[in-house]
Amino acid sequence: MEGTVFTPSLEGMQHIRSPQGEMLTKPFLDVCKLILPVIDKFGTAMALVKRDIGRNTSRLEKKYQSDPFRYNFLYNMVKEEYECKSAKGSTSCTNGILWLTRAMDFIVELFHNLLAHPDWSVTDACTDAYGKTLRKFHGWIASSSFTVAMKLAPDRKKFMEVITCKGDVRADMEKFCLTFPPYLEENHKFLE
Secondary structure (H helix, E strand, O other), X not given: OOOOOOHHHHHHHOOOEOOOOOEEHHHHHHHHHHOHHHHHOOHHHXXXXXXXXXXXXXXXXXXXXXXXXXXXEHHHHHHHHHHOOOOOOOOOHHHHHHHHHHXXXXXXXXXXXXXXXXXXXXXXXXXXXXXXXXXXXXXXXXXXXXXXXXXXXXXXXXHHHHHOOOOOHHHHHHHHHHHOHHHHHHHHXXXX
Protein backbone atom coordinates (compact mmCIF):
# COMPACT_ATOMS: atom_id res chain seq x y z
CA MET A 1 0.00 0.00 0.00
CA GLU A 2 1.38 3.39 -0.97
CA GLY A 3 1.71 6.16 1.53
CA THR A 4 -0.42 9.27 1.76
CA VAL A 5 0.45 12.88 2.51
CA PHE A 6 0.12 11.89 6.19
CA THR A 7 2.52 8.93 6.02
CA PRO A 8 5.72 10.88 6.85
CA SER A 9 4.13 12.39 9.99
CA LEU A 10 2.65 9.06 11.07
CA GLU A 11 6.01 7.35 10.65
CA GLY A 12 7.74 10.19 12.50
CA MET A 13 5.43 9.83 15.49
CA GLN A 14 6.91 6.40 16.15
CA HIS A 15 10.16 8.13 17.18
CA ILE A 16 8.90 11.01 19.34
CA ARG A 17 9.50 9.25 22.66
CA SER A 18 12.74 7.97 24.08
CA PRO A 19 12.83 4.35 25.32
CA GLN A 20 12.12 5.84 28.77
CA GLY A 21 9.04 7.64 27.43
CA GLU A 22 10.39 11.19 27.35
CA MET A 23 9.49 13.57 24.52
CA LEU A 24 12.43 13.93 22.13
CA THR A 25 12.98 17.37 20.64
CA LYS A 26 14.05 16.62 17.07
CA PRO A 27 11.44 13.92 16.31
CA PHE A 28 8.63 16.08 17.74
CA LEU A 29 9.70 19.07 15.64
CA ASP A 30 10.13 16.85 12.59
CA VAL A 31 6.52 15.63 12.85
CA CYS A 32 5.31 19.23 13.08
CA LYS A 33 7.34 20.16 9.99
CA LEU A 34 6.26 17.05 8.09
CA ILE A 35 2.63 18.18 8.23
CA LEU A 36 3.51 21.47 6.47
CA PRO A 37 3.16 19.98 2.95
CA VAL A 38 -0.42 19.03 3.83
CA ILE A 39 -1.08 22.55 5.12
CA ASP A 40 0.33 23.88 1.83
CA LYS A 41 -2.56 22.18 0.03
CA PHE A 42 -4.95 24.66 1.70
CA GLY A 43 -3.25 27.49 -0.20
CA THR A 44 -3.15 31.04 1.11
CA ALA A 45 -5.89 30.34 3.66
CA MET A 46 -3.33 28.64 5.90
CA ALA A 47 -0.40 31.00 5.34
CA LEU A 48 -0.64 32.44 8.87
CA VAL A 49 -0.73 29.02 10.52
CA LYS A 50 2.07 27.70 8.33
CA ARG A 51 4.22 30.73 9.11
CA ASP A 52 3.59 30.33 12.83
CA ILE A 53 4.49 26.62 12.79
CA GLY A 54 7.59 27.32 10.69
CA ARG A 55 8.76 30.18 12.90
CA ASN A 56 8.34 28.22 16.12
CA THR A 57 9.94 25.03 14.81
CA SER A 58 12.88 27.11 13.54
CA ARG A 59 13.33 28.80 16.93
CA LEU A 60 13.25 25.45 18.73
CA GLU A 61 15.54 23.76 16.20
CA LYS A 62 18.08 26.54 16.57
CA LYS A 63 18.15 26.01 20.32
CA TYR A 64 18.33 22.24 19.89
CA GLN A 65 21.21 22.53 17.40
CA SER A 66 23.15 24.74 19.81
CA ASP A 67 23.58 21.66 22.05
CA PRO A 68 21.79 18.51 20.80
CA PHE A 69 22.83 16.48 23.84
CA ARG A 70 21.61 19.08 26.35
CA TYR A 71 18.33 19.70 24.50
CA ASN A 72 17.66 16.14 23.35
CA PHE A 73 14.51 16.16 25.50
CA LEU A 74 12.00 18.87 24.55
CA TYR A 75 11.24 19.93 28.09
CA ASN A 76 14.90 20.57 28.96
CA MET A 77 14.56 23.89 27.15
CA VAL A 78 11.59 24.84 29.31
CA LYS A 79 13.26 23.72 32.55
CA GLU A 80 16.35 25.79 31.76
CA GLU A 81 14.30 28.90 30.91
CA TYR A 82 12.17 28.45 34.01
CA GLU A 83 15.27 28.30 36.20
CA CYS A 84 16.66 31.43 34.49
CA LYS A 85 13.27 33.14 34.80
CA SER A 86 13.13 33.71 31.02
CA ALA A 87 10.35 31.23 30.19
CA LYS A 88 7.67 33.92 29.82
CA GLY A 89 9.58 35.97 27.26
CA SER A 90 7.96 36.33 23.85
CA THR A 91 11.01 34.84 22.13
CA SER A 92 11.56 32.03 24.63
CA CYS A 93 11.57 28.40 23.60
CA THR A 94 8.85 27.85 26.19
CA ASN A 95 6.66 30.31 24.30
CA GLY A 96 7.65 28.62 21.05
CA ILE A 97 6.56 25.20 22.34
CA LEU A 98 3.30 26.70 23.63
CA TRP A 99 2.37 28.36 20.33
CA LEU A 100 3.55 25.42 18.23
CA THR A 101 1.36 23.14 20.33
CA ARG A 102 -1.63 25.47 19.96
CA ALA A 103 -1.15 25.63 16.18
CA MET A 104 -0.96 21.85 16.00
CA ASP A 105 -4.13 21.63 18.14
CA PHE A 106 -5.82 23.71 15.45
CA ILE A 107 -4.51 21.46 12.65
CA VAL A 108 -5.71 18.31 14.41
CA GLU A 109 -9.14 19.85 15.05
CA LEU A 110 -9.37 20.96 11.41
CA PHE A 111 -8.64 17.45 10.14
CA HIS A 112 -11.06 16.02 12.68
CA ASN A 113 -13.76 18.38 11.38
CA LEU A 114 -13.11 17.34 7.79
CA LEU A 115 -13.59 13.71 8.80
CA ALA A 116 -16.57 14.19 11.13
CA HIS A 117 -18.53 16.67 9.01
CA PRO A 118 -18.52 15.64 5.34
CA ASP A 119 -21.16 18.28 4.59
CA TRP A 120 -19.01 21.18 5.88
CA SER A 121 -16.96 23.37 3.59
CA VAL A 122 -13.26 23.77 4.32
CA THR A 123 -14.06 27.29 5.54
CA ASP A 124 -16.63 25.87 8.00
CA ALA A 125 -14.14 23.25 9.23
CA CYS A 126 -11.41 25.87 9.67
CA THR A 127 -13.67 28.38 11.40
CA ASP A 128 -14.96 25.80 13.86
CA ALA A 129 -11.42 24.51 14.57
CA TYR A 130 -10.20 28.06 15.10
CA GLY A 131 -13.03 28.79 17.55
CA LYS A 132 -12.19 25.66 19.56
CA THR A 133 -8.43 26.14 19.66
CA LEU A 134 -6.79 29.48 18.85
CA ARG A 135 -9.45 32.19 19.03
CA LYS A 136 -9.30 32.56 22.83
CA PHE A 137 -5.56 33.33 22.62
CA HIS A 138 -5.74 35.85 19.79
CA GLY A 139 -6.50 39.53 19.99
CA TRP A 140 -8.89 41.35 17.71
CA ILE A 141 -6.39 41.92 14.89
CA ALA A 142 -5.15 38.32 14.74
CA SER A 143 -8.71 37.01 14.95
CA SER A 144 -9.87 39.33 12.17
CA SER A 145 -6.90 38.34 9.98
CA PHE A 146 -7.71 34.70 10.48
CA THR A 147 -11.38 35.24 9.60
CA VAL A 148 -10.39 36.95 6.35
CA ALA A 149 -7.84 34.22 5.53
CA MET A 150 -10.48 31.50 5.99
CA LYS A 151 -12.51 33.03 3.19
CA LEU A 152 -9.63 31.98 0.90
CA ALA A 153 -9.96 28.30 1.84
CA PRO A 154 -10.20 25.96 -1.13
CA ASP A 155 -13.29 24.10 -2.22
CA ARG A 156 -13.63 20.95 -0.10
CA LYS A 157 -13.95 18.55 -3.03
CA LYS A 158 -10.94 20.08 -4.77
CA PHE A 159 -8.89 20.02 -1.56
CA MET A 160 -9.69 16.35 -0.89
CA GLU A 161 -8.77 15.49 -4.49
CA VAL A 162 -5.43 17.25 -4.12
CA ILE A 163 -4.46 15.39 -0.94
CA THR A 164 -5.81 12.03 -2.14
CA CYS A 165 -3.10 11.26 -4.70
CA LYS A 166 -2.31 7.83 -3.29
CA GLY A 167 -3.22 5.54 -0.41
CA ASP A 168 -6.15 5.77 1.99
CA VAL A 169 -5.94 9.43 2.98
CA ARG A 170 -9.08 9.34 5.17
CA ALA A 171 -7.72 6.44 7.23
CA ASP A 172 -4.36 8.17 7.64
CA MET A 173 -6.00 11.49 8.50
CA GLU A 174 -8.03 9.70 11.16
CA LYS A 175 -4.92 7.95 12.47
CA PHE A 176 -3.14 11.33 12.67
CA CYS A 177 -6.10 12.79 14.61
CA LEU A 178 -5.97 9.91 17.09
CA THR A 179 -2.21 9.49 17.43
CA PHE A 180 -0.85 13.04 17.65
CA PRO A 181 -3.14 14.68 20.29
CA PRO A 182 -1.64 12.80 23.28
CA TYR A 183 1.72 14.47 22.56
CA LEU A 184 0.03 17.86 22.41
CA GLU A 185 -1.87 17.17 25.63
CA GLU A 186 1.40 16.21 27.32
CA ASN A 187 2.93 19.52 26.21
CA HIS A 188 -0.03 21.47 27.64
CA LYS A 189 0.15 19.62 30.95
CA PHE A 190 3.88 20.15 31.25
CA LEU A 191 3.62 23.84 30.40
CA GLU A 192 0.90 24.41 33.01
